[in-house]
Amino acid sequence: MYSTFIFDLDGTIIDSEMIGLSALQSTLKEQGIEKSLDELRFSLGIPGLTTLEVLNIADIPTTLETWMEKEKPLMRNVPIFEGMIDVVSQLPKTGIVTSQTIEEMNNSFYLLNIDHLFDSVVCASDTVKHKPHPEPLEKGIEQLGCSSHEAIFIGDSIYDMECAKSAGVDFGLALWGAKTIKGFQNADYILEHPKDILNLLHLNQ
Structure with a gap:
């Protein structure tokens, strides 16, 4: 078939999904944005850029870079x-x-x-x-x-x-x-x- x-x-x-969600949650918290992991689950399956656009983040390039940097050491051993x-x-x-x-x-x-x-x-x-x-x-x-x-x-x-x-x-x-x-x-x-x-x-x- x-x-x-x-x-x-x-x-x-x-x-890998909890790694990505936790890194995103930590990144947002540094900007004073408090989100639960459940509130961020919508991001699973779409690009990070799209996620930050949905969240109306002001400085998307810097936020995306920070998010990826937080993910990087954890994803190496995913x-x-x-x-x-x-x-x-x-x-x-x-x-x-x-x-x-x-x-x-x-x-x-x-x-x-x-x-x-x-x-x-x-x-x-x-x-x-x-x-x-x-x-x-x-x-x-x-x-x-x-x-x-x-x-x-x-x-x-x-x-x-x-x-x-x-x-x-x-x-x-x-x-x-x-x-x-x-x-x-x-x-x-x-x-x-x-x-x-x-x-x-x-x-x-």
């Missing part, structure tokens, strides 16, 4: 979700579509030495528009040389699902990252553990 498996990165491949490497290594064709910029990727993903497992990587620096717009996923599909019907996008955020639906791609919810099915009624699959992805592969047989 699926020849191509495309993944979000944060909260899907790597367990954990990979248990079982994920084994699962990805069994898939026929794989890609990543992430809202991280290339700078963020260099400080996290590319230090993990798992990039060889993926045939395509699309980050926020590669497109003009970002999730939930379909452009990043469409670019990934183009690079992977498949049709939208041959691919499935696996992610943990509403933005991931909206991106998939807009691109005409089936969506699998990474429940290990999302922690809830609320708001994901339109997901094609609810995946409780990374190993559940292999059940989608078996649909091909």
